[in-house]
Amino acid sequence: MDAIASSQILPQLKGFDRSNFSLSNHQSMSCSRSTLVMPTCKQSYEGEHASEVSSRKVSVRSISGSTEKGNSMLGGLELNGSVSARPLVGKVFSSVGSCTYTGSSIESHSHVAEEKIGVLLLNLGGPDTLQDVQPFLFNLFADPDIIRLPRLFRFLQRPLAQLISVVRAPKSQEGYAAIGGGSPLRKITDEQANALKKELEAKEVPVNVYVAMRYWHPFTEEAVQQIKRDGISKLVVLPLYPQYSISTTGSSVRVLEQMFREDATLSRMPVSIIQSWYQREGYVKSMADLIGKELKSFSNPEEVMIFFSAHGVPVTYVEDAGDPYRDQMEECIHLIMQELKSRGINNNHTLAYQSRVGPVQWLKPYTDEVLVELGKNGVKSLLAVPVSFVSEHIETLEEIDMEYRELALESGIENWGRVPALGCTSSFITDLADAVIEALPSATAMSTGSTSDDSELDPLGYVIKMFFGSILAFFLLLSPKIKSAFRNHI
Numbered sequence: 297m298d299a300i301a302s303s304q305i306l307p308q309l310k311g312f313d314r315s316n317f318s319l320s321n322h323q324s325m326s327c328s329r330s331t332l333v334m335p336t337c338k339q340s341y342e343g344e345h346a347s348e349v350s351s352r353k354v355s356v357r358s359i360s361g362s363t364e365k366g367n368s369m370l371g372g373l374e375l376n377g378s379v380s381a382r383p384l385v386g387k388v389f390s391s392v393g394s395c396t397y398t399g400s401s402i403e404s405h406s407h408v409a410e411e412k413i414g415v416l417l418l419n420l421g422g423p424d425t426l427q428d429v430q431p432f433l434f435n436l437f438a439d440p441d442i443i444r445l446p447r448l449f450r451f452l453q454r455p456l457a458q459l460i461s462v463v464r465a466p467k468s469q470e471g472y473a474a475i476g477g478g479s480p481l482r483k484i485t486d487e488q489a490n491a492l493k494k495e496l497e498a499k500e501v502p503v504n505v506y507v508a509m510r511y512w513h514p515f516t517e518e519a520v521q522q523i524k525r526d527g528i529s530k531l532v533v534l535p536l537y538p539q540y541s542i543s544t545t546g547s548s549v550r551v552l553e554q555m556f557r558e559d560a561t562l563s564r565m566p567v568s569i570i571q572s573w574y575q576r577e578g579y580v581k582s583m584a585d586l587i588g589k590e591l592k593s594f595s596n597p598e599e600v601m602i603f604f605s606a607h608g609v610p611v612t613y614v615e616d617a618g619d620p621y622r623d624q625m626e627e628c629i630h631l632i633m634q635e636l637k638s639r640g641i642n643n644n645h646t647l648a649y650q651s652r653v654g655p656v657q658w659l660k661p662y663t664d665e666v667l668v669e670l671g672k673n674g675v676k677s678l679l680a681v682p683v684s685f686v687s688e689h690i691e692t693l694e695e696i697d698m699e700y701r702e703l704a705l706e707s708g709i710e711n712w713g714r715v716p717a718l719g720c721t722s723s724f725i726t727d728l729a730d731a732v733i734e735a736l737p738s739a740t741a742m743s744t745g746s747t748s749d750d751s752e753l754d755p756l757g758y759v760i761k762m763f764f765g766s767i768l769a770f771f772l773l774l775s776p777k778i779k780s781a782f783r784n785h786i
């Protein structure tokens with residue numbers, strides 16, 4: 297893999313101003329690439345990863361955009377949370393001066409300070425029980441990065457979230473009931489956290505690993521409180537989404553940024569955020585391993601259509617708000633197919649988007665429509681590859697394994713297979729550990745800039761908002777078309 301495509305780390309929140317991801321409709325955003333050499337400070341590393349860490353060129357996509365001033369957003373409501381707290385482990389030594397990696401610790405040659413490294417895994421979260429489904433959905437739809445209302449109507453976010461969550465809950469509960477009565481996400485993410493911690497220990501970088509879910513337990517706020525209690529002094533933030541989207545990594549990072557900005561201790565803590573990692577060699581190879589293995593279970597492997605199915609996002613995210621998700625997804629598929637080709641696997645492949653919700657256009661083509669089309673066109677063998685997430689969850693276990701499988705078989709596809717999610721696959725966990733190690737040197741304190749929205753304080757503006765908002769709410773809440781769009785996939 298070339299150096300440009302080898303890693304993508306936006307090293308600091310300061311350089312990555314979340315307010316650039318405005319939820320307003322009138323904005324532009326651009327993505328550009330540049331290269332830099334890590335580490336940037338006066339640190340030299342010796343040891344297992346010395347050559348990789350000290351001299352590797354990594355690609356950095358700097359995301360910048362113009363946005364209206366004072367982009368204030370309502371945070372998603374988060375109910376009483378608990379967090380999987382882990383015992384204190386990591387202690388290394390670092391300082392402002394030059395450092396040497398000795399194998400078990402980073403020793404400073406100037407003044408020595410004890411350093412406790414934390415790794416914060418970001419994930420979506422899922423309901424543990426069927427009773428949790430509606431409040432979980434409320435948290436999700438109350439997130440202004442999930443339902444992007446125009447500024448004027450943002451005060452409607454929570455009433456709308458309440459309505460949509462109640463309307464959608466029965467359909468969603470059916471899905472969770474079909475996979476055992478709740479989401480497996482928490483258990484799998486905890487297993488990944490433990491595996492990552494062990495792997496980093498094996499690489500002689502002891503750390504505490506924390507799990508921060510966006511919409512259910514353990515909530516981001518709780519994880520951050522635990523990080524404070526544990527006295528973590530340097531943090532690497534690792535989203536468990538290979539590709540960046542405003543709706544996933546972006547949303548979690550926005551919440552984190554807000555918490556860190558408002559807390560004196562946290563705002564000084566060096567933090568490194570890994571924005572996306574779909575292009576890492578270890579990830580690409582691990583995906584290719586899984587696909588290669590699953591292909592062998594077909595009687596004629598070379599005739600199998602490799603069908604990548606990614607979670608969709610509304611098309612406006614990409615086309616209006618500059619979400620790099622679709623570009624990253626396409627590049628990711630390209631890299632996996634290149635890797636397969638290098639192994640002599642030359643199957644046909646296609647990419648489609650699943651799981652759309654609500655009355656707007658989502659990224660196309662849609663998974664259900666492509667499956668029907670492929671069946672019509674005579675494709676007989678198909679291997680589904682979930683590609684936007686690294687754990688099994690409702691959309692793999694229910695949507696792909698049940699709904700799409702049935703649809704495919706009805707449409708004339710005779711041989712169906714599905715690649716499992718990466719979970720704790722060891723080559724994948726090893727690569728995540730390497731990503732953490734590579735991100736450490738670029739940790740820097742977050743910006744303490746304020747993003748308060750002046751217009752929120754304007755009483756006339758408030759009255760106008762209420763007036764137009766109420767009219768809109770009236771039509772929205774009474775519209776059966778909108779209700780049914782949220783109840784089912786369109």
Ligand SMILES: C=CC1=C(C)c2cc3[nH]c(cc4nc(cc5[nH]c(cc1n2)c(C)c5CCC(=O)O)C(CCC(=O)O)=C4C)c(C)c3C=C
Pocket residue numbers: 420421422423433436441442443464467468479480481537541543544607608609610653684685688689690691
């Ligand atoms: C990369 C992954 C994901 C993107 C992008 C994403 C965007 C997105 N999702 C919704 C609405 C829902 N998502 C739901 C569940 C869900 N979503 C993801 C991942 C991405 N979402 C996961 C892993 C899960 C499953 C969690 C689990 O419990 O297993 C749900 C709830 C389930 C359902 O009712 O279908 C909704 C609703 C939107 C609107 C959106 C982008 C704007």
Ligand SMILES: [Fe+2]
Pocket residue numbers: 607651
């Ligand atoms: Fe989703």
